[in-house]
Amino acid sequence: MADILYDFGTGRSDPETFPVKALQEAATTVLEREADALTHYPGGLGHAGLRRVMAARESEREGVPVDADNLVICNGSMQAVTLTAQALQEQKGDTVIVEAFSYPGTLSAYRGIGYELVVVDLDEGGMCMNHLEETLNRLQAEDRLPRFIYAISTYQNPTGFVMPKARRLEMIALARRYGVPIIEDNCYADVHYEGPVEPAIYALDDDPNHIYLCSLSKILAPGMRLGYILAKPPMLEKFLARRFDAGSNTFAAAVVAEFYRNGIGAHAEVSNKLLKEKRDLTLELLSTHLQDVCVWSHPPGGLFIWVRMPDDVDRKKLWDESQAAGVTYLPGAAFHWQNQNVPYLRLAFGHLTKQQISAGLPLLARCIQSSRSSNEPRQFEDLFSG
Ligand SMILES: Cc1ncc(COP(=O)(O)O)c(C=O)c1O
Numbered sequence: 001m002a003d004i005l006y007d008f009g010t011g012r013s014d015p016e017t018f019p020v021k022a023l024q025e026a027a028t029t030v031l032e033r034e035a036d037a038l039t040h041y042p043g044g045l046g047h048a049g050l051r052r053v054m055a056a057r058e059s060e061r062e063g064v065p066v067d068a069d070n071l072v073i074c075n076g077s078m079q080a081v082t083l084t085a086q087a088l089q090e091q092k093g094d095t096v097i098v099e100a101f102s103y104p105g106t107l108s109a110y111r112g113i114g115y116e117l118v119v120v121d122l123d124e125g126g127m128c129m130n131h132l133e134e135t136l137n138r139l140q141a142e143d144r145l146p147r148f149i150y151a152i153s154t155y156q157n158p159t160g161f162v163m164p165k166a167r168r169l170e171m172i173a174l175a176r177r178y179g180v181p182i183i184e185d186n187c188y189a190d191v192h193y194e195g196p197v198e199p200a201i202y203a204l205d206d207d208p209n210h211i212y213l214c215s216l217s218k219i220l221a222p223g224m225r226l227g228y229i230l231a232k233p234p235m236l237e238k239f240l241a242r243r244f245d246a247g248s249n250t251f252a253a254a255v256v257a258e259f260y261r262n263g264i265g266a267h268a269e270v271s272n273k274l275l276k277e278k279r280d281l282t283l284e285l286l287s288t289h290l291q292d293v294c295v296w297s298h299p300p301g302g303l304f305i306w307v308r309m310p311d312d313v314d315r316k317k318l319w320d321e322s323q324a325a326g327v328t329y330l331p332g333a334a335f336h337w338q339n340q341n342v343p344y345l346r347l348a349f350g351h352l353t354k355q356q357i358s359a360g361l362p363l364l365a366r367c368i369q370s371s372r373s374s375n376e377p378r379q380f381e382d383l384f385s386g
Helices: 020-033 048-062 076-088 104-113 129-141 165-178 235-241 250-259 265-290 315-324 354-370
Strands: 071-075 095-099 116-120 149-151 182-185 211-215 226-230 304-308 344-348
Touching: 020 250, 048 071, 048 211, 048 226, 048 250, 071 076, 071 235, 076 104, 076 182, 076 211, 076 226, 076 235, 095 104, 095 129, 104 116, 116 129, 129 165, 149 165, 165 182, 226 250, 265 304, 265 354, 315 354
Parallel strands: 095 116, 095 149, 149 182, 182 211
Antiparallel strands: 071 226, 211 226, 304 344
């Protein structure tokens, strides 16, 4: 197999803007200042300094006060996904509602924990509320109401869609009516390029059942393994009670808290600028090479573009040819709740150089063309219908 030179598969932020020097300085500062804290176990909530900085991050974005004592620092937001799901489960086979296409890490975790996934349709505004209502109604009649609704409502993975405020309010009303908590995964918050920033669920409604997850992987680096849960008591205590790892890495948290001591804005401005250029370049190349063949999302933030291909693309052939050409991507099946072989793929553009994007995308486009059984122009105009 050829070496993979063009990896459109992995959802990582941009390595070029990773702030090595500033983190070195922060590490020196915290080793001198917080050596004693490193000789202790951190405890369930985690590093107080990072919790304060992340509470300020949330509060500034959302315009509501956020209490640092309601934040639980986790080993990436993936631990937050897992911990919250474990704590809310009553028995194996409990149901949980997810979007029709969702983050594979979450789908695997929920399956592994023993949840039955129930999907709700997705459109350009995120989870469809009519279908959510219908689904909740049906599950209630079957006495199988979900333990929670999992929604990636901003820069959704894989589609990049954002749920508008009006729809968020509908989701809140439905969740309240059926007594079901919402877990909002806002992993891509602050990877923002243009347009309005829609409010987080917790900023729209102070119901203590709302649970919010966020990450530092996408604004800084996944190797830091830092993320958090934001929740109110008594929900918060449920999560802490299920935590058996004595807390998250104090050193990583302290370094990042020091790096972001004046807020996340300055670094986000630098990294988002470059990420936006890469998104724009990817969109432009898609238009140049696949205009008549595919349609794709135009995400106002996040790290992904969701591409719909004609049904006549032989997906196995496409995969084999792309790998042989040194290009990789994530196939639509990875995001499907049953891993169905759907005619989609996800392009991650954040960590590639612009040169790699410029060279890799035309190769992928050629593989898509040559994996088709016809040369007909596509028969669909948008990502989902027809
Ligand atoms: C929606 C979503 N949630 C959670 C995660 C996990 O991120 P991390 O554990 O690095 O914070 C990811 C990673 O891609 C994601 O896309």
